[in-house]
Amino acid sequence: MNTGLTEQEMRNALGLDIKAEAAPEEPEQRQVSPPAAVPKPKKRASTGLRVxxxxxxxxxxxxxxxxxxxxxxSRxxxxxxxxxxxxxxxxxFFELVSIGAIGQL
Incomplete structure (x- = not known):
């Protein structure tokens, strides 16, 4: 399976003929700032009922x-x-007066 290409021609075709002398560029040093404080979601007053x-x-x-x-x-x-x-x-002896959400009464 002779294609008649020399090793140098194959390197040129694959883009491997670039000299390795050029040092790869260093990535930019970004200053990492601490993440901004994420506000916590407000908790509901309560999920219960006041009887x-x-x-x-x-x-x-x-x-x-x-x-x-x-x-x-559940009421x-x-x-x-x-x-x-x-x-x-x-x-x-008990008599029910009211039932409502804790935050409303």
């Missing part, structure tokens, strides 16, 4: 307000959690 109950220890006794912050989005679950928490505080 307010009117509670008494005795039937028709002295009433007081009981406020419970539930970490749930039903929030009310049940508030009733359980009030029962732990020895309250026996």
């Amino acid at each position: 307010t109950l009117r509670v008494t220890r005795e039937f028709e006794g002295e009433e007081s307000l009981f406020i419970h912050d539930a970490n749930t989005l 039903f679950d929030a009310e049940q959690l508030a009733r359980k928490a009030a029962a732990k505080e020895k309250y026996r």
Whole structure:
């Protein structure tokens, strides 16, 4: 498979005849500045509900307000959690006053 080309002609054809004496250029030295402080996204006020109950220890006794912050989005679950928490505080009678997002009440 003789093509009749000399080694020098092949080097010229492939672009390898450039002399290696020329030193490759050094890449520019860029000054690396520290990244700008990325502002953190604002956290929501809360993802829970605040339940307010009117509670008494005795039937028709002295009433007081009981406020419970539930970490749930279900109004039903929030009310049940508030009733359980009030029962732990020895309250026996409950009346629901309000349920709303923690940031709104």
